Amino acid sequence: MQYMNFANPKLIDIDFFIECVKPLLEFEPLGRMDGFIHHGRTTRLKHSLAVAFYSYAFFRLMRIKCDEAALVRGALLHDFFLYDWHVPDKSHRWHGYTHPRTALENAKKHFNLTKKEEDIILKHMWPLTWRLPRCREALIVCIADKICTVFEILEFIHGYRLYTTVPALAE
DSSP: OOOOOOSOGGGSOHHHHHHHHHHHHTSHHHHGGGGSEEETTEEHHHHHHHHHHHHHHHHHHHTOOOOHHHHHHHHHHTTOOOSOTTSOOGGGTTHHHHHHHHHHHHHHHHSOOOHHHHHHHHHTTTTTTOOOOSSHHHHHHHHHHHHHHHHHHTTTSTTOOOGGGSTTOOO
16 A cells, blocks of 8 residues: 655554544445545545544654544544535534534544544634644644645645545545
8 A cells, every 4th residue: 555655654553544544434424524525626534534644644753652543533533524614504604613513513423532532623723713722632633634725725736636645545
């Protein structure tokens, strides 16, 4: 399986990453996120997988201690809402501010979440939502979310496509 050529790819435990995301990806409602375009031409599921992978890769490459399972799970669930925010609708007007709460409520309905996972999901839109991340995992997911979003929006420029290299997306 091909993945981004980091300085030392042995530091990234791809099997662990896939082990964390696989049970969530087998959950049908989460799979429906692949039917919604999120940024550019990227689906919400691919965006969430990319945020999870690059957050995980950052911690591994920097050798920063963290709860890796919570990091990956929280990142994958950070945009777990099942509506198209691009469709003009009064209920989507404040989407940027409200979707973290919606994603958290959806995730809590279907999964047992740790406090770190809840923090990751709820705080990923900081500073827009003014809810400061309380753990390093949530802060990194917040940053990775912004970086992935920029790449998705700029995807039409040659060389910006990141997601063909994310494990678990190989088809």
